Amino acid sequence: MVSIANPLYFFAAPSSSAGTAESPTIRITDVIEFFFVAHPDSGRKEGEEFKRVMYFYPKNEILDRQTDITGFAEAVVNFTENFVTPETNKEPTEFPFRTVSTQKAEHVYIQARSRIFVENDQFLIGVALCKQSCQVANYSIFVPALKNVLIDSYKMFRLFFGTMTNFRKHSEEKFRERLEYFFGRYLALLKLHKMPLLDYLGGAEFLPLQGEIYLDIVTMLSEVEEEFPIIKKLVFLYQDKLLYYSISSRDVPSLLRYLTQNLLPGSLASELEPSKKTNPGRFLRGPEDLSLDTPLLGDEALPTVYLNSKDDEDEEEKLQRFQMIVYRCLNATVCMFVKSEVTRKLMRNIDSFLGPELVKVASAIGDSVGSNDAATLRSSCDFHYIYFNPSSLSMTSSFSETQILDDAITGAIKPPNPPSDVNRLVCETLFRFIDENDEFGECFVKSDSEWWIVLKKVNCRLLCLLLPPCVSQPSLADIQAKAQSIIKSRFEAIFFN
Template sequence: MSKKSDILLMNFFIFNSTYGPKEGEEEKKILYFYPPATDIDEKIKQIGHIDRVLFARTFSDQPCESVHNQKTRLLFYEAEPNFWFVMSVSIPYSQRVKDGQTFVEYHEEDIQDSLFRVVLQQAYSMFKLFNGTFHGLLERSGIDSLKHRFEQFYTKYLLTLNLKHSDILDIFDGIHFLPLDKNTYLRIQCFINQIEAAFPQIKYTAFLYNDQVVWSGLEQEDMRVIYRYLKTTLFPAYMEQEFQVQSSPAHSSALSSPASNPGHYGKFILGPPNVHDITCPGKTHRTYLNTHTETTEECHLVVYRALSATICLFVEGDFQLNFDFWRKLDSRLGPQLGQLASDIAEHYAKRTNTLVSEPMFKYVYFNHMNLATKTTLHVDSTKTSGASISPELLRIICDLNHDLSSIDSSDDGEIFVKSCGDSWVVGKKSDQREFYVVINQKNANLIEINGECFLL
């Protein structure tokens, strides 16, 4: 049998059927379409097909959220009233030869609807973070501006999707928190309070170490999206840039320059790369917070890093960022953040030495109340490395999550599944917490596995 093909993004488009209600006006419904080179007749055909599917929803109490074909899977998500996201992905296939004939086998079980609907939801929440809601954009700038924003944002965003590595961690979309001792945590909180008092323009702050959240003043849903952006986009791009700079011949001479070394290790990731060079202002991002309420807040996102500690500052949107502000902020953040990073590193090293290097069980835990996630399913717990268990077991965990999600939030439940590879996968839901564990014990029966889970 040949190697199984990857999951590929075939189409992604956004449309609003209320914009082209008459025959001949179908093109007006299309707000964004990928791939952009698609023929206009094909675009209209796709929109018409989805319109018919969505119309059929009116005849059922169970809304249609996907369409299963032999070679592709269609998924829908209504991001805002009448604004639909549609994604088409290819179903992986493999070829096998029998009696001199080649047969193609499609693996539709590799495409899990609950998982890929989350991909659509994340595509909307990420856009909303940096652009605001669709209706808000329409009120401010009109339909042409909305289309332009779609073009600018999704043309780049879709390139970052890694569909073949999507798994249960994408469904949870949780936050990895770093546990600290009480004294260190209080020092961090005191440091944040001092910064916010010295710079009243700062409305919210978040503190991270080694890509794990230590403290956040944001609403949970906003922090969830910010955390995903930092972990999947900003931090990897920054690390790649730092690697290139350190590899350049000019790096050693730059280190000795007083202008680039103000006496501490801190520097802006979002902000001016050098606070002493007014010709290079750098960049920040405008963010829209609390978009689920009537009091949406527009803020500048400023990110500052010293060693492995990162602080995210959300500055009032109408405040004029200037180099006087940057210099004062840098002189205040750099020394203190560097010292805190060193202290956390010392505590982190002691804690890491006490942990078992290779856990006996592979597990994932999620708390719906604070979005906390813990896992050993991936090597570095941030999903940047490959999974430490097979794709089959990851699919089983997603299926268990889907089944447990159908249980009322006030009820508890548990499910035991034995895989074809003789591994046991157990899912438990209790008090808005979910726990999934993979136990590799051949010839173990249900009673023995239940006993092992009780000990966990």
């Protein structure tokens, strides 16, 4: 029997530093009005409408209100379906959504279903944020960002359990238990960026490296795939930054969040323990004793994840189940994904083959991290920035928690954080004036609080600069010249001017 505890490594204890005044994030539980997962077809019978509620937060909400809120969401979806035509829905999205704005809250509902039509398989997932609480927390609600946060919540559940349709089909009681276990912990840890653009873009932090070292990484991973054909996909990280992935880009944000916020931090203590091994590499999950040949069961079983993948004969990606092998050495982490059964012998062979090679590659990366090229963006500057490359999902920002921690360690001088109205203006400007389908675009905006916002898009790559108020009251020409100077000095290598 498969261990049901296996995928729930996800949940770690909340950080004690969270919630400080300087934090670039807020906890969603501080501003949330409600969150729910509903299955409309389960509440069709009169008098049994409450059965459609599969999960509801907060838990102390009375059942009648849970039923009313989920019923209102279903009514909104059904009513607005009457106005959806082929002309207005030329590009159907994976997650159809609806938004509702009231005097007190902003609501977002998404529909989650299987890609292959199955009767009675639609789920409604909804969230609402309290406007007054957001104002107190100095957080600006940007509905498209909130929609992406809601979709990411579902994707995180799907990463560990597969689709809700398949899970519920086997046992509704077990399904409700897993929803309670997962979202009860997930929501307690979920954070929203005070700069909503980060949640809207949903990128991943990459580590800038010299070409030769990156080539060494790719070569090593290619040799691993050649030596072990059973390994179908790979992800490579150094510290908490991404360097390489062969999984679908649709799975990168969810998997990276699990690795960097939960699995890797939880392994740091054991890394400091002395080891008798000749190489410092080790597996983060699975059996401690690899010398035996007994099956991997119970606590020794490897994490199971569901990733979008396509076989050679398939044209479209499908959700497929993989076992995840995580191997770490000197701050470098290699995640390997396998469809077939994983044995202790396979893990012994991977350790023997990958360990010595990863030591050399990790050492080279560590030597280069402190170089001038890698530290360019960590130096003192008088502006904030967000860079995003949609093709690779690469994103770097002065608002990220990692960057703020780096600044604190290095003592870099940074400008004050923009007020919430500027954060909202950045999002609205991008949404209204920079077309998502255009490869090029440029926009300069000045806020009422004297902040300048510069949005520049080249070859689909986006750069956002936020320049704080200054005594000299610069003109538009001055801001254009300053933006060009910043791009040339700090972003030219990754953003073609």
